[in-house]
Amino acid sequence: MRAYLALLAAGFQRQTSYRLALAAGLTTNAFFGVVRTAVFFALYRERDQVAGLDVADALTYVWILEGLFAVVWAPWFWELAEAIRSGEFVVELLRPRDPYLRLLAFDLGRTLSVLALRTVPTLAVATLVLPLRLPGTVGGLALLGVSMVLAAVVSFQLRFLFGSAAFWTPDYRSLFMLVFPVLWLLSGFVVPVDFFPGPLRALVDWSPLIPLLMAPVRVATAGAGVAVATQVAWVAVLWLAGRLVLATASRRLVVHGG
Amino acid sequence: MAEHLGVYLRLAAASVRATARRPAYLAARTVSAGLIVAIEVAGVLLMLDRFGSIGGWRPAEVVLLFGLAFTAQGLALVFGDTLEADKVSQLVRRGTFDQVLTRPTSPLGWVVASYVDTRFVGRMLAGAATVVWATDRAGVAWTPGRALLAALAVACAAAIIFGVLLVAAGFTFVTVQASEAANVLLYGGQYLASYPMQIYGSALRFVFVWVVPLGLAIYVPALGVLGRQGPPGLPGWLAWLSAPVAAAFLALGGLAWRAGIRHYVGTGS
Numbered sequence: 331m332r333a334y335l336a337l338l339a340a341g342f343q344r345q346t347s348y349r350l351a352l353a354a355g356l357t358t359n360a361f362f363g364v365v366r367t368a369v370f371f372a373l374y375r376e377r378d379q380v381a382g383l384d385v386a387d388a389l390t391y392v393w394i395l396e397g398l399f400a401v402v403w404a405p406w407f408w409e410l411a412e413a414i415r416s417g418e419f420v421v422e423l424l425r426p427r428d429p430y431l432r433l434l435a436f437d438l439g440r441t442l443s444v445l446a447l448r449t450v451p452t453l454a455v456a457t458l459v460l461p462l463r464l465p466g467t468v469g470g471l472a473l474l475g476v477s478m479v480l481a482a483v484v485s486f487q488l489r490f491l492f493g494s495a496a497f498w499t500p501d502y503r504s505l506f507m508l509v510f511p512v513l514w515l516l517s518g519f520v521v522p523v524d525f526f527p528g529p530l531r532a533l534v535d536w537s538p539l540i541p542l543l544m545a546p547v548r549v550a551t552a553g554a555g556v557a558v559a560t561q562v563a564w565v566a567v568l569w570l571a572g573r574l575v576l577a578t579a580s581r582r583l584v585v586h587g588g
Numbered sequence: 589m590a591e592h593l594g595v596y597l598r599l600a601a602a603s604v605r606a607t608a609r610r611p612a613y614l615a616a617r618t619v620s621a622g623l624i625v626a627i628e629v630a631g632v633l634l635m636l637d638r639f640g641s642i643g644g645w646r647p648a649e650v651v652l653l654f655g656l657a658f659t660a661q662g663l664a665l666v667f668g669d670t671l672e673a674d675k676v677s678q679l680v681r682r683g684t685f686d687q688v689l690t691r692p693t694s695p696l697g698w699v700v701a702s703y704v705d706t707r708f709v710g711r712m713l714a715g716a717a718t719v720v721w722a723t724d725r726a727g728v729a730w731t732p733g734r735a736l737l738a739a740l741a742v743a744c745a746a747a748i749i750f751g752v753l754l755v756a757a758g759f760t761f762v763t764v765q766a767s768e769a770a771n772v773l774l775y776g777g778q779y780l781a782s783y784p785m786q787i788y789g790s791a792l793r794f795v796f797v798w799v800v801p802l803g804l805a806i807y808v809p810a811l812g813v814l815g816r817q818g819p820p821g822l823p824g825w826l827a828w829l830s831a832p833v834a835a836a837f838l839a840l841g842g843l844a845w846r847a848g849i850r851h852y853v854g855t856g857s
Contacts, residue, residue: 354768361772364792365780372787373639380638504616511620511627520631525638 333427334435341439351405352447359396359452366392367460381524386463387551391522393456394547397449398478401441402485402517402542410493411502423580430576434486441482449478463551473558477549480561484541487568490575497579518544538564592693599701607706617707622714625658629718632782643787648725649814654782655722656738656806659715660745661778662708664753670703671753672774677766686854696754696845726814734813737827741809744834745781748802749774751834751841758841758848764855773800781806786819797822801837805830 367389374385383391410433413419422429457464465471495502514520517539523531534540541561548557607614629651636647669675679685679699688695719738728734756770781802785793796803809827811818818824 350763350765350767354771358768358772358776361776362779365776365783365788368788368792369642369783372642372783373635377639501613504613504620507616507620508623511623514624515627515631520628521635525635527634 334431337432337435338439338442341436342443343439345440345443346447355400355448356452359399359448363393363396363452363456366395381522383522383524383551386461388522389456389460390463390550391518391547393453393460393462394550395519395543396456397445397452398481398543398546399519400444400448401478401482402519404437404441404444404485404489406440407489408493408503410490411496414493414496415500415502420583423583430490430572433490434483437486437489438479438482441485442479445478445482465550465554470554473554474546474549477546477554477558477561480558480565481542481546483565484538484561484568487565487572488538488542490572491568494572494575494579497575497583513539517542518547522547538568541565592697595693596697596701599698600704603702603704604706614707618710620710621662621707622710625654625711625714625718628658629654643784645784646726648722649810649816650783652719652722652726652814653784653806653810655715655718655720656741656810657715657745657778657782657802659712659719660742660806661749661774662711662713662715663742663746664749665708665711666705667700668750668753669705669708670699671750671757673756673760673766673768673770675703676757676760677764680761680764680852681855683854685852689849689852695849696842723813728813728815737809737812740827740831741806741813744805744809744830745802747834747838748800748805749777751838752777752800754838754841755844758844758846761848761852777802785822801830801833805834 370385370388370392374380374388378384410419413422422433425432453462453464456462465474492506493502495505499505516523516534516537518534523534523540523544526534541564545557545561548554632654633647633651636642636650641647642650670679679688685695688698691698723730752770752773756767756774759770760766777796777800780788780792780796785797785803785807788796793803798804804826808818808822808824808830811822811824812827816824818826
């Protein structure tokens with residue numbers, strides 16, 4: 331346990347040291363957030379509620395999205411795949427303790443740094459100037475925090491699976507590039523999934539894309555119970571999937587070079 | 589720059605041939621660059637249809653703005669993708685740019701021609717298809733004048749986006765480290781210009797009409813294409829001003845690029 335905590339701390343420190351990237355990231359989030367806010371204010375000018383969302387729900391969605399953007403689509407998305415292709419990944423298999431947990435600990439350290447330095451300040455400023463619907467109690471806020479950390483875990487687990495494609499093909503990027511736009515829409519990063527037509531929405535609600543963004547949004551705006559339970563269930567399922575992929579892949583891993 | 593046109597054309601042809609050597613990869617990248625447009629537009633339509641209108645604009649009319657903005661972005665990125673901060677940063681850090689400076693061509697011409705990225709043709713085509721679909725849905729009767737306005741919007745917006753890329757590249761020569769900040773103008777500007785300008789506050793509107801004139805280049809000509817009246821302060825005839833304004837912005841971008849090169853010191857080894 332102590333080794334994993336050390337990895338977590340190392341990941342946190344590493345991500346925290348990118349000051350310039352942090353400033354640029356905050357600027358980007360703020361800009362897109364302001365534009366999306368203007369869009370929703372204009373949309374709700376003549377309506378009170380659409381598809382079960384009112385303007386406060388929509389604005390909460392906007393700013394949680396901006397806060398979680400760099401957590402879900404981590405800038406280091408391809409590190410694992412590149413390490414597999416170059417052969418460096420073998421070192422991971424030789425190190426003591428469990429490779430999946432080690433990768434998770436380091437990754438979570440980095441995303442926790444993003445949560446602390448980007449997500450929290452972004453949401454804090456937004457809630458001061460806009461009518462967001464964030465939980466009013468300490469317990470509610472803690473649940474929102476838990477939900478965001480779970481989003482970070484699922485994000486790692488999904489990125490791990492996509493990166494693992496590199497075990498089987500060096501063309502993993504073309505594969506992902508074709509899938510990415512669809513994931514982008516279905517995870518709710520274009521518009522809230524509440525605006526999808528009924529059947530599509532029902533389908534998406536049962537997909538592992540919900541824990542990434544919509545679950546934390548629902549924890550803040552609707553009920554926490556189902557949303558967090560869904561996230562925990564997906565962490566368990568993706569955990570098994572990740573382990574299975576890692577076990578299969580390490581048996582067939584061939585390292586080129588000399 | 590013009591006297592080396594033949595060289596640039598050959599460099600561009602070589603870079604296109606090089607990417608075409610992996611047809612499956614190129615196809616995936618091209619389809620993906622277009623798919624983003626389709627997905628974004630589909631999502632926004634799902635939302636707008638629920639609301640009916642935004643700022644008095646019907647969904648199809650808003651989608652016209654998305655189409656024009658994406659077409660312009662695709663056109664600018666076919667030539668300018670390599671000016672994005674992470675790629676310029678790599679040129680500098682690997683020392684490639686030292687070699688570029690020793691060549692008897694203009695550095696900008698060499699960099700642009702050597703890294704033409706045909707995948708963004710996919711984005712251009714998807715954007716153009718969006719324009720055609722949106723104008724059909726909005727019931728636009730095409731006239732030569734309206735077609736000219738649409739072409740003007742794409743050309744001017746592409747020039748402005750290319751100018752933004754030049755400024756970002758000039759900046760990267762100084763900082764060496766790539767910065768995400770340029771994305772605010774590159775992708776954020778496109779996103780902002782995809783909605784009617786009257787929904788924004790006066791400060792944001794002023795910046796994107798007169799400072800980084802993407803709103804002037806896309807929104808104002810779109811008013812003419814749709815046969816709509818602009819809000820107070822943004823009359824339709826301003827569209828004819830977008831060409832000189834875009835040219836001025838592009839020239840500023842060129843100056844920033846040159847200033848960046850003057851401060852270029854390489855990274856040594």
